Amino acid sequence: MDSYAAPLRDMRFILDHLVGIDRIAALPGCADAEPDLVHSILEEADKFAAGVLAPLNKVGDREGCHLDGERVVVPNGWQEAWDQFVASGWLGLSLPAEYGGQGLTKSLWAPVWEMWFSSNLAFTMLPQLTLGQTExxxxxxxxxxxxxxxxxxxxxxxxxxxxxxxxxxxxxxxxxxxxxxxxxxxxxxxxxxxxxxxxxxxxxxxxxxxxxxxxxxxxxxxxxxxxxxxxxxxxxxxxxxxxxxxxxxxxxxxxxxxxxxxxxxxxxxxxxxxxxxxxxxxxxRGIEYMFVMMNDARFGVSVHGVALAERAYQMALRYAGERVQGKVLGSAGLPIAAHPDVKRQLLAMRTRIFAMRALVYTAAGWFDHARHNPDQEAAARSRRYIDLLMPVLKAWNTETGNLVCDDAIQVFGGMGFVEETGITQHYRDSRVTRIYEGTTGIQANDLVGRKILRENGATLRELLADIRAETTALALVNDLAGHAHALSVNLADLERSLDFLLAQGQGAPALVQAAAVPFLHLSGLVCAGWQVARAARAAHAGLATGADNADYLRGVLAIADFWFATYAPQVRAWSETVQAAACVVAAPDAALYG
Amino acid sequence: MDSYAAPLRDMRFILDHLVGIDRIAALPGCADAEPDLVHSILEEADKFAAGVLAPLNKVGDREGCHLDGERVVVPNGWQEAWDQFVASGWLGLSLPAEYGGQGLTKSLWAPVWEMWFSSNLAFTMLPQLTLGQTExxxxxxxxxxxxxxxxxxxxxxxxxxxxxxxxxxxxxxxxxxxxxxxxxxxxxxxxxxxxxxxxxxxxxxxxxxxxxxxxxxxxxxxxxxxxxxxxxxxxxxxxxxxxxxxxxxxxxxxxxxxxxxxxxxxxxxxxxxxxxxxxxxxxxRGIEYMFVMMNDARFGVSVHGVALAERAYQMALRYAGERVQGKVLGSAGLPIAAHPDVKRQLLAMRTRIFAMRALVYTAAGWFDHARHNPDQEAAARSRRYIDLLMPVLKAWNTETGNLVCDDAIQVFGGMGFVEETGITQHYRDSRVTRIYEGTTGIQANDLVGRKILRENGATLRELLADIRAETTALALVNDLAGHAHALSVNLADLERSLDFLLAQGQGAPALVQAAAVPFLHLSGLVCAGWQVARAARAAHAGLATGADNADYLRGVLAIADFWFATYAPQVRAWSETVQAAACVVAAPDAALYG
Known part of the structure; x- marks a missing residue:
């Protein structure tokens, strides 16, 4: 019930078709992004995550830590896990080459560390701290x-x-x-x-x-x-x-x-x-240096979002395949995964996990281009995208990831409320991801203030043009024209909200701050939907050319269908909320007291 | 930080203007709904909840229960609380008169038991069980x-x-x-x-x-x-x-x-x-009798939803008024309640609590009319509304209540993740309300199956006509015409979704079941919005006639503004999801595997 296996098909598909790992591998200093190396790094990391870290996750939850006099005592198994993590070279892999590390490219960092976070977030925070501090x-x-x-x-x-x-x-x-x-x-x-x-x-x-x-x-x-x-x-x-x-x-x-x-x-x-x-x-200059660590940490936390959701989802999917309940659609004794409402829940989880993963790996690719691309303009644009979207990556992924962990409890029904089942841990663990390294509110203010208003929305407009190009490409694929339309509606809603924020601008800071979190959700949904659209186009193309993973690709198309049926429509609601933010500012104090 | 005070102004406003407590008091057997008696019952219940039950809530969370051999040991203070609860007549108050109880009308039951649930849900489940069993x-x-x-x-x-x-x-x-x-x-x-x-x-x-x-x-x-x-x-x-x-x-x-x-x-x-x-x-005939208990229990759980949200909200509001952080809008050293994003969070919580309360008390009034109204037609209609909406009351209120408890953690920032703060308890406690007495999925299938398809949507159409009448009345109030428009758009979305479900009908049971939860959310939002609209109209009328609680009434108007800016727009999204439910049924299994 509690085991973990890395979602390797997703990881490879996203690296290949959304990140463009082949283009990353061609960058100077990114040789580890060669297909063979990617393959073996992911396989080995999966083994370590599944074999060493995952079994300790529940141990850590149950035992916790305590103070024995002035000694801080960590859970059983932590010492061995740390020693093995270091000895197996997993720490060094991600650290700069000039100090003896291997300087893993960020595009690979994302799936590898997703595995560590999925299998044992509480443990993995320790090596993650090493990374930030080194930087x-x-x-x-x-x-x-x-x-x-x-x-x-x-x-x-x-x-x-x-x-x-x-x-x-x-x-x-x-x-x-x-x-x-x-x-x-x-x-x-x-x-x-x-x-x-x-x-x-x-x-x-x-x-x-x-x-x-x-x-x-x-x-x-x-x-x-x-x-x-x-x-x-x-x-x-x-x-x-x-x-x-x-x-x-x-x-x-x-x-x-x-x-x-x-x-x-x-x-x-x-x-x-x-x-x-x-x-x-x-x-x-301490705050400035601290933000070097913080930005890295925030990107890491955005991976926490997808990682915990993945672990919770794997448990829920397994349970739904084993738990037999009730008569449904005329058949008795079917696993609940076959109940349409449970299937809906599973698909909802899976779809958001795919979207989060697609978004955060794509961003990891931008990191690599920003650092390594000799084309200065391409590098600079990638850097702008990362800077702009960091608060979205951090906050949208953790908000979404926490909700997926919540959904996983629901799949378990009454058993979901029992600690021994183990599914509660992910709900509890993931709750902090929306808080640490800056709450969602802090991220949203960073987004609208420092990242958008300060440059009059320039980078966001640049990104919107990229999304618009995707809608054009998507519209050329007959089967996906509906998604192209939906994405362009989403895009228009985001643009209108951006225009609204810019028009209010510096003149109404309270209003802009009151609109910040809805604007962040809106941005997250549109950017994630953009990646889902790209994935659908790649899957469609793969099927058309007879790729050998046809089942998986049809699954990606179903995920895109669900995304555009369920999550894309929420964009309009958020955009209306952004434009009604004045009601927050105007509300008298008395409104808060029952 | 942990104290509780009943939201008496809300309770009275909703009883007076939405439930129509004066009309209830005029029904045979409902003399306890007379204004003076209502006043004193609410005041006394508040004292008991605040003085006796609320201080034990955290004790119960920390100590929990354990088995000592074959003895079940409950938390310290439970015995005294139970003895006092019985001795003070609070148990008997809610029980049938023919066995020595006082047969409290349901319209009063709702606020009184909301207080017990707010102050100590884990304890109050005990007397709640007595009620269901007696019935x-x-x-x-x-x-x-x-x-x-x-x-x-x-x-x-x-x-x-x-x-x-x-x-x-x-x-x-x-x-x-x-x-x-x-x-x-x-x-x-x-x-x-x-x-x-x-x-x-x-x-x-x-x-x-x-x-x-x-x-x-x-x-x-x-x-x-x-x-x-x-x-x-x-x-x-x-x-x-x-x-x-x-x-x-x-x-x-x-x-x-x-x-x-x-x-x-x-x-x-x-x-x-x-x-x-x-x-x-x-x-x-056991299942049939069990449903007598279950229906009562489900209504009770719908009150859990608002009650836990209220308790969590009171803590968050107090914290936000005391916690001083940062420079905001040019001023240093303001409590975070003055930060626009935190104010937004508080208003979002308060608005949904108001909407849940308005909905569930209104339903309590229907109970009273169903039982006591000598006008057979009025009684029968109230019974139909209760039967139709029971799954919505149970599921929408608990889904919403749990989300409010979640928001409360966010107001506390890092402190929100620390168990000693106490805010985590409500998040953890409220999680079960979406599961016990039938999960949200079970409720949704009850709604679309037994409550709607089986009667071809007749009662829901009747209810929609009532909501339409409200939009007409609201449109006559100049200041509220925007809300009237928004509510009528919501109504049209709900009707379109209903038509869709009926058209699929028995022919596509899997599709209907896959659409059930989105349809339930949609129904909950529209019904709650209906009550918020009624409240706005009553508040507006009160202000026009110079009522002496003008501050409170202006607060109600601000709540309605926020509702129609933030929650009403979500109706469209849910209705689009309902109409895209086929994508769930169509998704191949491969979509679930990464």
């Missing part, structure tokens, strides 16, 4: 810090975390108060408390490297006075050996709704004179 | 059983439960296997296992009366061979005193996602020779 250090740290820390981080000898949040500074990092004072020797002494620190402490690695936001006594107020510091759990000698324990410790663990296997720590820095820290990059 | 015994049991059992049940000396589900017979009661054999003395011996029995065992009352579905050895197969039996935990002597323990015991408790304070038992009947049981009513 931040690479961008911002000086050569000394890099030389001393990066090799140990990349090799997995040391683990990482991000110490950002404080009780009064949740989404609002400007309110960070953690103090950092120069010690006179080039290092700093940090003091203060951080909360919600994933893998803030544990004993899985010999050392832990904290990246910490803090401010100097004379720093300017707000986000422009925040700096980034590296604080090791154990001090590091110049030769890389470990010195004494630094002044930082876990004082509490959160009792959370989900991801129980991931220790969420309250960390006390400097209770005994100050934690020794080292400035990363320049003073007062 | 079933009243309808079906012979005078001897009634005389022996009902007075003790009504007085709260004995508790009740419904033993329906078996592992192989979830939603499919036709598969019930529990055996009942005649003992020769008029009683029966029952043997078999029941699962998911809420309050299946405990020590809160001196005795427990189980109503059990079982079949005689020679009974016909399927639902027509199922009978209803009364099985007491302790045998009852002819004088009403208790005899020896019967052969029924709890062998396990479920570990559930929510409602931890309610013990969900696996009950073993007849492990030691057979549990003594008594036939209720006639042989092989």
């Amino acid at each position: 931040a250090l690479e961008v911002a740290a000086d050569e000394t810090l890099k030389a001393l820390y990066l090799p140990k981080i990349v090799s997995g000898e040391w683990a990482c975390n991000m110490s950002l949040t404080e009780p009064q500074a949740g989404s609002d990092l400007a309110a960070v108060r953690m103090r950092a004072e120069p010690a006179g020797d080039g290092s700093y002494r940090l003091a203060g408390q951080k909360i919600f620190i994933s893998y803030g402490d544990h004993e899985l690695a010999a050392n832990i490297v904290h990246l910490v936001l803090a401010r100097l006594p004379d720093a300017p107020p707000g986000i422009k006075g925040i700096s980034l510091f590296l604080v090791p759990k154990f001090l590091v000698n110049a030769d890389g050996s470990l010195g004494e324990k630094n002044d930082v410790r876990a004082v509490a663990l959160e009792h959370k709704l989900g991801i129980h296997g991931s220790p969420t720590c309250t960390l006390a820095y400097g209770d005994h004179g100050g934690a020794v820290g080292y400035l990363v990059g320049e003073l007062n | 079933a015994l009243e309808v079906a049991a012979d005078e001897t059983l009634k005389a022996l059992y009902l007075p003790k049940i009504v007085s709260g000396e004995w508790a009740c439960n419904m033993s329906l589900t078996e592992p192989q017979a979830g939603s499919d009661l036709a598969a019930v296997r529990m055996r009942a054999e005649p003992a020769g003395d008029g009683s029966y011996r029952l043997a078999g296992q029941k699962i998911f029995i809420s309050y299946g065992d405990h020590e809160l009352a001196a005795n427990i009366v189980h109503l059990v579905l079982a079949r005689l050895p020679d009974a016909p197969p399927g639902i027509k061979g199922i009978s209803l039996f009364l099985v007491p935990k302790f045998l009852v002597n002819a004088d009403g005193s208790l005899g020896e323990k019967n052969d029924v015991r709890a062998v396990a408790l479920e570990h559930k996602l929510g409602i931890h304070g309610s013990p969900t038992c696996t009950l073993a009947y007849g492990d030691h020779g057979g549990a003594v049981g008594y036939l209720v009513g006639e042989l092989n």
